[in-house]
Amino acid sequence: MSTLAFRKSADLSIKKPLAPVFLLYGSQDYLIRFMMKQIIQAALPEEEREFNLSRYDMLEAPVQEAIEEAETVPFMGSKKVVLIENPYFLTAEKVKAKQDHHLPSLKSYLDNPSPDTVVVLVAPYEKLDRRKSLVKTLEKKAKVYELSYVSDATLYGLMETIALKYGATYTRGGHEQLVASAGQNLARLAGEVEKCALYCGKERPIDREAVLEIGSRSLETNVFLLVNNVMERRTVDALHLLHELVAMKEEPLKLLALLERQFRMVYQVAAYRDAGYTQKAIAAKINAHPYAVKMAAEQAGMFSTEAMEQVLARCAETDDRIKTGRTDKLLGLELLIRRISSAA
Numbered sequence: 001m002s003t004l005a006f007r008k009s010a011d012l013s014i015k016k017p018l019a020p021v022f023l024l025y026g027s028q029d030y031l032i033r034f035m036m037k038q039i040i041q042a043a044l045p046e047e048e049r050e051f052n053l054s055r056y057d058m059l060e061a062p063v064q065e066a067i068e069e070a071e072t073v074p075f076m077g078s079k080k081v082v083l084i085e086n087p088y089f090l091t092a093e094k095v096k097a098k099q100d101h102h103l104p105s106l107k108s109y110l111d112n113p114s115p116d117t118v119v120v121l122v123a124p125y126e127k128l129d130r131r132k133s134l135v136k137t138l139e140k141k142a143k144v145y146e147l148s149y150v151s152d153a154t155l156y157g158l159m160e161t162i163a164l165k166y167g168a169t170y171t172r173g174g175h176e177q178l179v180a181s182a183g184q185n186l187a188r189l190a191g192e193v194e195k196c197a198l199y200c201g202k203e204r205p206i207d208r209e210a211v212l213e214i215g216s217r218s219l220e221t222n223v224f225l226l227v228n229n230v231m232e233r234r235t236v237d238a239l240h241l242l243h244e245l246v247a248m249k250e251e252p253l254k255l256l257a258l259l260e261r262q263f264r265m266v267y268q269v270a271a272y273r274d275a276g277y278t279q280k281a282i283a284a285k286i287n288a289h290p291y292a293v294k295m296a297a298e299q300a301g302m303f304s305t306e307a308m309e310q311v312l313a314r315c316a317e318t319d320d321r322i323k324t325g326r327t328d329k330l331l332g333l334e335l336l337i338r339r340i341s342s343a344a
Helices: 029-043 046-052 063-071 103-111 133-141 152-165 172-182 186-200 208-214 219-231 235-247 252-274 279-286 290-300 305-323 329-343
Strands: 003-005 021-025 053-057 080-085 117-123 143-146
Touching: 021 029, 021 133, 029 080, 029 117, 029 186, 046 053, 046 080, 053 063, 063 080, 063 103, 063 117, 103 133, 152 172, 152 186, 172 186, 172 208, 172 219, 172 290, 186 208, 219 235, 219 252, 219 290, 219 329, 235 252, 235 329, 252 279, 252 290, 252 305, 252 329, 279 290, 305 329
Parallel strands: 003 143, 021 117, 021 143, 053 080, 080 117
Antiparallel strands: none
16 A cells, blocks of 8 residues: 655545554654544544554553454454554664564564454654565555655644634634744644634634734744834834733843844845745745745835844844943843834
8 A cells, every 4th residue: 555645635534444554653743643533533433442442552562462452353343443552663763672572473464454453553753664574564555654744735734624623714824823823833733723713613713813812922923023013113012012021031132132033034035035036935045934934025015125234233233232231131122122113
C-alpha cells in the first residue's frame, strides 16, 4: 500500500473499508493522536471499545503478545482494534526495554492479517530505519501516514474540522491570525480554535477580529498590534498596550528590540515589494511567515521609505540613550512611540 504523507493532501478523514494495518509515524504527535482517534472511531462504536480496543506499549510488553491479541476474534462485535505504541524497533534508536520482541511474528502477521482486526502502529519518531526488512514490509503491506511536515492547507483543514465539531465557521483570515498569534504548535492551535469556536458558536465566524478578541496573543502579535497602533496614530491605544506589556513583566529593552525588528521587517518588505518580489518570495528572503509579510506589507503603506529610515534611526537612538543611562527605559519607549506616531 502507498505511503500517505501530509505534504500533498489536507484530507484527514479515514475511509472505509479500513486497512487491516496502519502505521502512523512522524514528529507531529498531535496529528498522530488525531489520526489514531479517527481510526478507532471508524472501526468501533463507542460501546464496543471497552471490550475490543487493546493497547500494547512496546517499552513494556512484547510485540508477540499484541499479535496474539490481533489474531483472536472480536468479543461481541465485528471488529477489534489493537494499538502497538512506541515500536522503537522500527528505528535506529538503541532503547533499553523490559521485553524481548519476537519480530518475525509481526512480519508473519503482515503477510496474513486478520480480517476482523485493525492493527495500528503508533510510532512518534521523525524517521524510521528503512534498512530494516520489517520497515520495508510495513511500507508495502500497511497504510502508512507520515505525519511530520504539515502544509498550510493540511493545517487549515485540521483546524476547520475542529471548529465544525462545535458548529463554528473557520475562516482563512482567522486561520492566518491564529497561526501568527499562536505559532504552528498543533496542540496549542487546536486549543485556541476550540476556545474561539465555543465563544463564536454558529452565530459568528472565526475571523481575524474574533481571534484577536478571544484568542491568546503571543508577544510577537502584541508587538505587531503596538506597531499598528503607532502607524495609525492611535497613540493612546499604543501607550495603553505598552503599559499592559510592562505590567505582564515584559522587559522594556526587549520590547524596544521587538519594535525595531517589526519596523525593520516593514522596511524590508516595502523594499522587496518595490523591487517586484511576490509576498511568498519576500517571506523566503527574510525568513518570515507569509502572513507576517502580508501584514507588514499593509503597514508599509503608512510610511514613506525616508520616514521608515528615520523610525529605525530613532529606535537605535532610544536604545543607546537607555543603555547609557541617559533615559529611563519606560519613558524612553513612551517618547519613541509619541515621536513615531506624530510622524506617521
